[in-house]
Amino acid sequence: MSRSTPLREVHESLGATLTDFAGWLMPLRYGSESAEHNAVRTAAGLFDLSHMGEIFVTGPQAGEALDHALVGHLSALAPGRARYTMICAPDGGVLDDLIVYRLAAEEFLVVANASNYARVAAELAERAAGFQADVEDRSDRYALVAIQGPRAEEILGTLTDADLPSLKYYAGLPGTVAGIDALIARTGYTGEDGFELFVAAGDAVALWQELAKAGDAHGLRPAGLSARDTLRLEAGMPLYGNELNAGLTPFDAGLGRVVKFDKPGDFVGRAALAPLKDVPPRRRLVGLVARGRRVPRHGYPVVLPADGAVVGEVTSGAPSQSLGKPIAMAYVDTEVSEGVAVDIRGSHEPVDLVDLPFYRRNT
Amino acid sequence: MSSIPEELSYTKEHEWVAGPADGVVTVGITAFAADALGDVVYVQLPEAGATVEAGDAVGEVESTKSVSDIYAPVSGEVTEVNQAVVDDPSLVNSDSYGDGWLFRVRVENTPDDLLTAEQYTAVTTAES
Numbered sequence: 001m002s003r004s005t006p007l008r009e010v011h012e013s014l015g016a017t018l019t020d021f022a023g024w025l026m027p028l029r030y031g032s033e034s035a036e037h038n039a040v041r042t043a044a045g046l047f048d049l050s051h052m053g054e055i056f057v058t059g060p061q062a063g064e065a066l067d068h069a070l071v072g073h074l075s076a077l078a079p080g081r082a083r084y085t086m087i088c089a090p091d092g093g094v095l096d097d098l099i100v101y102r103l104a105a106e107e108f109l110v111v112a113n114a115s116n117y118a119r120v121a122a123e124l125a126e127r128a129a130g131f132q133a134d135v136e137d138r139s140d141r142y143a144l145v146a147i148q149g150p151r152a153e154e155i156l157g158t159l160t161d162a163d164l165p166s167l168k169y170y171a172g173l174p175g176t177v178a179g180i181d182a183l184i185a186r187t188g189y190t191g192e193d194g195f196e197l198f199v200a201a202g203d204a205v206a207l208w209q210e211l212a213k214a215g216d217a218h219g220l221r222p223a224g225l226s227a228r229d230t231l232r233l234e235a236g237m238p239l240y241g242n243e244l245n246a247g248l249t250p251f252d253a254g255l256g257r258v259v260k261f262d263k264p265g266d267f268v269g270r271a272a273l274a275p276l277k278d279v280p281p282r283r284r285l286v287g288l289v290a291r292g293r294r295v296p297r298h299g300y301p302v303v304l305p306a307d308g309a310v311v312g313e314v315t316s317g318a319p320s321q322s323l324g325k326p327i328a329m330a331y332v333d334t335e336v337s338e339g340v341a342v343d344i345r346g347s348h349e350p351v352d353l354v355d356l357p358f359y360r361r362n363t
Numbered sequence: 364m365s366s367i368p369e370e371l372s373y374t375k376e377h378e379w380v381a382g383p384a385d386g387v388v389t390v391g392i393t394a395f396a397a398d399a400l401g402d403v404v405y406v407q408l409p410e411a412g413a414t415v416e417a418g419d420a421v422g423e424v425e426s427t428k429s430v431s432d433i434y435a436p437v438s439g440e441v442t443e444v445n446q447a448v449v450d451d452p453s454l455v456n457s458d459s460y461g462d463g464w465l466f467r468v469r470v471e472n473t474p475d476d477l478l479t480a481e482q483y484t485a486v487t488t489a490e491s
Contacts, residue, residue, distance in 0.1 A: 017398075032456075033427050034402045226401060226427055293405040295425050318427055319404040345423075345430075 005050035006143050006204040014222055021225055022115035024051040029224040036227035037321045040190050043219030044149030046211055047228060049196065050204060053117020054142040055110040055124060059133035062108050064265065066100065069127035071250060071273070073263035077102040082170040082187060085258050086250055087120055088269035092276065093246035094253070096120050097238065099187060101172045109183070109198070111144075113240045127268055143204030147211055147220070148194030148231075150361075155215040156195055160184065164195075178210035189228065191235025191359055230318045233327065236287065236357030242298060242315045243285060243329055251276045252331075254285045283312060283331040287358055288342065288351040290326035295319055296342040296351065302330050305341045305348045314342060322359045329356065366394060368460055373483035374436045379460060380477060387442055389467050392424065392433070394459040395487045400426035403455040408433070408444040408466050415441060417474045422465070424455065433465065438472040 002025040011018060016027035027048060029036060039045050057066055063075030072085030082101045086094050096116040101109040112120040121137035128135050147156055153164050162175035162184050172185035183198040199207050212220065229239070238244050243253060250259050251273070259273055288296055295317055302312030317328030332340065332353065341348035367373075372380040377396030382388040397403065405425040415421050415435035422433035444466045448454045454463040478486065 017401075028428075029401060032402050034404075230427060293425075294407070294423075295405070295430065297430070319425070 003051075005048055006201045007048045007050060007145075007208055010205055010208055011048065011222075016222075016224060019225065022051060022113070024114055026051055027222070027224040029226045030222045033224060033226035033230070034321055036221060036223035037230050039219060039221045040149045040192055040223055040227060040231055041322060042150065043221075044147055044151045044155055044194075044215055045190070045223030045227065046208065046215065046220055047146040047148065047223055048204075048208070049144040049146050050142070050201070051114035052144050053112040053114065053120065053137065053139040054144070054198065055112060055117065055121045056136045056138055057108045057110060057124065057128065057133055058136070059106055059131070061131040062106050062133045063102075065124075065128035065131035065133035066108060066110075067263050067265055068131070068267050069124050070098065070100070071259040071267060071269060072100070073260040074100050074102070074108065076263070079104055080171055080173055081168075082172055082185060084170070086255070087123060088250070088273065089246060090268055090272060092249040092269045092272035094240075094244045094248055094250060095123065095246060097240055097244055101183070101185060103172070103174075103183070115241060141201055143199050143201045143207075144196060145199070145204065145207055145211065146188060146194060146196045147215070148188045148190040148223075149192050149220075151215075151218045151220070152192070152194040155211065155218050155220055156184075158214045159210055169193075177207060180207050180210075182207070189235075189237055190231040191237070191357065192231075192361055229316075230321065233316050233318055233329065234320055234322050234357065234359035236329070238285075238329075239316060249273060249276055251279075252281050252283070280334060282334065284334050285315070285356070286330060286332050287354040287356045288314070288317075288328040288330050288340075289323065289354055289358070290328070290342070291350045291352065293326065294344045294349050295326040296328040296330070296344060296349070301343045302332050302351075303341050303343050303348060304336075304339065305350070308343075308348070311336045311340060320358060327358050366460075367480050367484050367487070369480045371460070371480065372436075373478040373480065373486075374434065375478065375486060376432075376434050376436075378434065378436050380436050381464075383470050387467050387469050388437055389464050390436055391459060391464040392455060393483070396431075397456045397459045397463070400424065400429060400431065402427050403452040406448050406452045406455065406465065408449060409435075409441045411441050411444055413441045415439065415468065417472065424452075435468065436477065437468055437470050437474065439468040439470045441466055442469050443467040
């Protein structure tokens with residue numbers, strides 16, 4: 001039985017197609033997912049992300065506890081700022097990718113993926129045991145609503161006194177939105193400017209409806225997980241379970257920069273990760289752009305057409321609205337840079353290797 | 364709930380079959396299937412002139428999230444394919460039973476397991 005977010009009835013009243021995602025019944029799309037994708041690129045989209053996990057780490061040594069538990073240097077984070085980071089197993093494998101907000105000197109919010117947050121909360125509690133820090137999974141008490149797109153600031157600005165123009169990317173501040181207490185964060189997963197709003201679960205419906213009303217004249221539309229996936233894919237952002245998993249280290253994923261070896265103290269995964277720092281991985285994460293119209297999808301082999309030798313594997317793929325062609329991310333052998341194809345159900349379809357991201361917004 | 368026209372025949376693979384008219388049937392995918400797929404972005408169809416057997420995979424339809432085979436619902440020779448739907452696959456979503464038709468077959472043999480509208484409605488109810 002899938003769990004529902006506080007917004008399930010709102011989604012149903014909007015005619016959403018609901019789907020099970022990581023044990024949650026979530027909106028896949030409300031109408032045309034392409035139109036939702038394009039709305040986020042050109043105006044704004046409204047997302048229910050209440051399936052994400054919110055784990056609070058508090059106390060005099062909360063920062064030190066996170067330095068030990070995660071690969072990032074969170075004790076150095078200024079209050080009001082956020083970081084993209086990861087939690088790794090002792091063998092260096094990625095257990096989840098996270099955004100950590102420092103809400104106050106002794107208060108951090110760790111946002112984890114829906115599929116992983118129970119594990120993350122348990123690992124954090126265990127790893128924080130020697131520190132003066134408390135770990136509390138408050139996921140059930142919070143809803144998360146995102147407004148993303150070039151008009152997001154304009155729309156949100158009509159509902160809040162918070163100083164949005166001064167709010168930097170990867171920063172968050174407490175405020176009110178339509179009178180509702182919220183953590184207003186300038187973060188997202190779409191490649192556009194936008195905000196993520198953490199509110200009490202009981203306020204989710206009112207917040208959604210106020211945002212929808214305020215955004216109506218600006219082209220805001222609700223957007224489902226399907227659009228979220230194609231938006232993040234165009235932006236070259238990894239998805240846990242696709243580009244990231246426990247069998248890969250941050251270095252394998254080309255994200256070694258998130259591992260901070262120069263922070264004080266030991267951290268879980270350091271011993272395994274340190275030797276990998278200067279070793280080129282066997283494969284690298286690249287972008288693929290299909291020359292034809294068939295779509296490379298998760299799990300399809302990347303091959304050399306001459307002999308069919310497998311030189312990689314697609315991790316995510318979809319038709320791209322912004323490029324008008326199918327795109328994919330794939331792990332491909334580092335020595336291969338051109339002349340590859342994807343084995344799409346038995347036939348070799350040529351693709352071009354490109355650097356990520358596929359799409360970068362104009363700033 | 365998407366409509367299921369009374370006058371058509373259906374397959375368990377969510378295709379519709381119209382006719383035959385002068386021995387030729389028209390084949391498409393149902394509105395129920397199109398809704399389930401989401402936005403269709405690519406349709407690959409059999410070649411005109413090809414001989415197909417009922418049940419064969421003869422093409423594919425890709426949407427944002429998935430790809431599905433298109434099956435021949437009857438046996439015979441493909442007489443015509445819908446170039447308009449190849450050029451604009453969104454016709455499968457916007458007009459599943461009309462301009463979104465896929466291909467036509469001169470029927471040599473019709474399997475006896477095609478479904479009536481009523482039977483197909485039961486299939487869709489079970490899958491919703």
